[in-house]
Amino acid sequence: MCWSATADLVAGCGIAAVGVACVARTRRAADLPMAGLPLLLGFHQIVESLVWRSGGGTGPATVTWAAIALPLLAVWVPVSVLCVAPGAVRRLMLPLVVGLATAAVLSYRLATHSVRAEIRGHTVGYAVSLPGAEVLVAGYLLATIGSLLLCGDRLLRALGVLVAVGAVTCWALWRAEFVSTWCAFAAVCSLVVYGWVRERSGPASVPRVPAGP
Numbered sequence: 001m002c003w004s005a006t007a008d009l010v011a012g013c014g015i016a017a018v019g020v021a022c023v024a025r026t027r028r029a030a031d032l033p034m035a036g037l038p039l040l041l042g043f044h045q046i047v048e049s050l051v052w053r054s055g056g057g058t059g060p061a062t063v064t065w066a067a068i069a070l071p072l073l074a075v076w077v078p079v080s081v082l083c084v085a086p087g088a089v090r091r092l093m094l095p096l097v098v099g100l101a102t103a104a105v106l107s108y109r110l111a112t113h114s115v116r117a118e119i120r121g122h123t124v125g126y127a128v129s130l131p132g133a134e135v136l137v138a139g140y141l142l143a144t145i146g147s148l149l150l151c152g153d154r155l156l157r158a159l160g161v162l163v164a165v166g167a168v169t170c171w172a173l174w175r176a177e178f179v180s181t182w183c184a185f186a187a188v189c190s191l192v193v194y195g196w197v198r199e200r201s202g203p204a205s206v207p208r209v210p211a212g213p
Contacts, residue, residue: 002045002049003122005050007183008045008046008052008183011187012042012043012044012048013042013046015038015041015186015190016046019036023035023039025194025201026200028200031083031200033079034196037080037193038190038193040072040073040076041189044068045186047061047065047068048065057117058115065126066115070106070110071110074103074143075103075143077099077147081095082147084151085151085152087152088151091150091152094146095146096143098139099144102136106130115127116128141167144163145160145167146160148163155192155196158192159189163185
C-alpha cells in the first residue's frame, strides 16, 4: 500500500522492473518463483493505484488486490522458499501446510463475501468478513515470514526479518490512518531479492575471445 494513486503506480512500476531484472538473471528454474516475487508485488501496487482512482468500493481492482494480498501470498512465499531450499523440507513443511490451509479459508471467504476498500486520508482500508481473524493472521505470518526465517539461506532470512519489521511498522502507521508505507518496504524487499538472485546466479559469464595466431 502507498499513500496515493500516483505513489502506488510509480512504486509498482519500479518494483515490477526489479522483478523483470530478477527473472532475467535467474539461471535455475527452481529459483523462478522467488525471483518473480517482486513482479507480483509490483503488480499488486499497480492494482492498488486503480483502487485509489476508483475511490475504493467493491470493484474488480479491490477483489484482485485482496486475492493477491491474502490467499495468493500465503501460498506463493512458502512454496517459493521450498523450491530454493529443498534440503530444509522438514523445517518448511509446517509453514507450507499452514499457508495452504490459511489460503483455503481466505479464498473461501473472498468467494462468498464481498471485500470493500475505503479511502481514509492517505491510506486505503480493506474490509472482509474473517471469523477467527487472529488465527488466520497468525497462520498467514507463519506461512510468509516463518518460511523465510526457517529456510537457512542468509539473504532470505534477512528478507524475513525485514518483512517482519516492515509489517509491524506499516500496520502501526496504517492503524493511525497517518500514511501507508508498505510500498517503500516492498521496494527494499525487492532489492534484497535481486541481491539474492545475483548471489545465486554468480558473476555474469564473459564471452571468450579466440586468441589470435
